[in-house]
Amino acid sequence: MQSAPECLIRVMKSIKYAILITLLITIVGCVNLKEVRDFAGESAKLSAYTELTTRFRDTYQREQPYVSGAAETLAKDNDKRRQDAYPDLLKIHKTVSLYMQTLATLAGDETFDLSKGMDDLASGIKTYPNLGIDEKHVDAFSSISKVVAKWITSAYQERAVREMVMDGDPHLQTLLDGMLSLVSYYKKTNDNERKSIVGFFDIEIQYTNTPKDKLLSTLAKAHLQSKNREYQLADARYAEAEKGIMSIKDGHKKIAENIDNLSSLEVKTVIERIAKDIKTIRDNIEAARS
Amino acid sequence: MALANKKQVEEMADKLTESADSIHERLMKAIRDKEIDQPNAQSIFQDEAILRQRANGLYIDAANSVITDLKQSQTSVIALVDTANKKIKRIRDITKFIDLIADLLVLASAVYAAKPSPIITALQEVKSDIEAIGGE
Numbered sequence: 001m002q003s004a005p006e007c008l009i010r011v012m013k014s015i016k017y018a019i020l021i022t023l024l025i026t027i028v029g030c031v032n033l034k035e036v037r038d039f040a041g042e043s044a045k046l047s048a049y050t051e052l053t054t055r056f057r058d059t060y061q062r063e064q065p066y067v068s069g070a071a072e073t074l075a076k077d078n079d080k081r082r083q084d085a086y087p088d089l090l091k092i093h094k095t096v097s098l099y100m101q102t103l104a105t106l107a108g109d110e111t112f113d114l115s116k117g118m119d120d121l122a123s124g125i126k127t128y129p130n131l132g133i134d135e136k137h138v139d140a141f142s143s144i145s146k147v148v149a150k151w152i153t154s155a156y157q158e159r160a161v162r163e164m165v166m167d168g169d170p171h172l173q174t175l176l177d178g179m180l181s182l183v184s185y186y187k188k189t190n191d192n193e194r195k196s197i198v199g200f201f202d203i204e205i206q207y208t209n210t211p212k213d214k215l216l217s218t219l220a221k222a223h224l225q226s227k228n229r230e231y232q233l234a235d236a237r238y239a240e241a242e243k244g245i246m247s248i249k250d251g252h253k254k255i256a257e258n259i260d261n262l263s264s265l266e267v268k269t270v271i272e273r274i275a276k277d278i279k280t281i282r283d284n285i286e287a288a289r290s
Numbered sequence: 291m292a293l294a295n296k297k298q299v300e301e302m303a304d305k306l307t308e309s310a311d312s313i314h315e316r317l318m319k320a321i322r323d324k325e326i327d328q329p330n331a332q333s334i335f336q337d338e339a340i341l342r343q344r345a346n347g348l349y350i351d352a353a354n355s356v357i358t359d360l361k362q363s364q365t366s367v368i369a370l371v372d373t374a375n376k377k378i379k380r381i382r383d384i385t386k387f388i389d390l391i392a393d394l395l396v397l398a399s400a401v402y403a404a405k406p407s408p409i410i411t412a413l414q415e416v417k418s419d420i421e422a423i424g425g426e
Contacts, residue, residue: 059346067339074343081350088357095364102374152388153381160377168370171363178360185300185349185356192307192342199314203335206321207328 032263033107033161035271036255040107042278043248044100048241048285049093049179055234056186057086063193066200089182096175096248099168107161162259169256176249180242187238194231198224236288244281247274296355303348310341390419 060079067075201224208217251274258267317334320326326334397412 067343069336071336071339071343074340074347078343078347078350081347081354085350085354085357089353092357092360092364095367098371099367102371102378106374106378153384156377156381156384160374160381164370164374168367171366171370174363175360175367178356178363181296181356182353185353188303188307189346189349192310192346195310195314196339196342199335199338202318203321203331206318207331 032268033157034109035268035275036161036165036262037104037107037109039251039255039271039275039278040100040104042275042282043251044097044104046244046248046278046282047093048237048244048281049183050090051285052183052186052237052241053086053089053093056089056189057082059189059193063196066197092175092179092182096172096179099172100248103161103164103168106157106164165252165256165259169252172252173249176245176252179245183238183241183245187235190231190234190238194227197227198231201227233288237285240281240285240288244278244285247277247281250274251278296352296359299348299352299355303345303352306341306345306348310338310345313338313341386419390416393419 059082060075063075201220205217205220205224208220251271254267254270254274255262258264261267313334317326317331317338321331393412393415397409397416399412401409
């Protein structure tokens with residue numbers, strides 16, 4: 001018990017030196033994963049593909065009033081097959097989204113935040129005035145603990161992010177390429193649907209030219225107007241979804257290519273820009289919904 | 291599926307769509323030039339609609355073959371997610387372990403000050419830290 005105060009003072013002294021050393025190591029060695037985290041977070045939130053998959057599934061609902069006879073039989077059969085494929089089509093997006101969410105958590109800062117616990121500790125020590133530890137020591141101890149903790153976890157965290165990105169990139173690129181193909185099939189299906197519906201009005205309106213048909217012709221034209229607007233908005237969403245998937249592909253590839261260089265300003269700027277692009281795309285899709 | 295791969299399926303569907311487009315264009319011209327009456331126009335439009343449904347059927351074939359192609363990649367990505375989640379848990383364990391060390395230091399200080407009440411509080415903190423580490 002006698003040697004305890006001396007020991008404590010020695011510990012406190014060495015803490016002071018250790019703080020300096022550790023701060024240096026941390027500044028040099030700690031990679032900032034903020035850009036990776038933001039990119040992955042934005043990517044996980046992009047739901048354009050899901051919405052368009054649902055639109056693809058519901059094709060028959062929209063074309064149903066306009067098809068008859070043999071075309072209707074085929075349309076019903078197509079409807080059933082689209083309904084059947086729907087869960088598998090969604091699962092592709094869920095997989096990509098889950099990957100991005102996990103990457104965002106893994107690259108996260110808040111997830112592994114230690115400062116709260118450390119501040120509690122500092123105030124805990126301050127409640128013992130007779131210990132011979134003054135406030136300076138408490139602060140020193142608190143900051144070194146934070147630094148050491150951050151250093152231990154961030155080294156592990158960095159390696160984990162690196163492994164996930166490098167192992168994940170080829171598979172992710174394949175999945176995103178597949179999603180691009182699927183969006184193009186959705187778009188082509190939607191084109192045929194539009195032409196079936198708009199084409200119907202184009203033809204029938206031509207034959208409504210007697211005074212008796214005036215009301216019918218006006219209603220048809222008004223309906224056609226709103227249909228055209230609906231398809232214009234849908235087209236904008238296909239285009240934005242394609243851009244979004246391309247940005248995710250591009251962003252993940254950039255991270256993988258520069259995995260040892262993530263702290264460079266140039267790489268950070270590029271990844272940051274892609275994350276912003278994805279956010280803008282999401283806003284545009286939101287606008288094309290109304 | 292008679293067609294070999296999704297590229298061919300898609301190309302075939304595109305061709306059917308193009309044919310339907312040509313029919314439509316010709317039909318609209320015939321209507322404007324009054325070459326055709328309404329029932330005949332409707333019958334030709336029906337053929338156009340059938341072609342579009344056939345094309346859309348082929349796009350579903352193509353989509354289904356993408357689904358099959360992506361199965362393996364999906365399995366691999368899910369495995370990566372599982373591995374990452376284990377690592378996230380490990381990092382959280384490290385932070386809990388650091389909490390324990392911090393509370394042990396408080397305990398040591400309390401013991402040194404020989405004040406019963408802070409000792410008991412500090413002991414409880416240490417106990418809950420150990421439970422947090424062992425509990426998951």
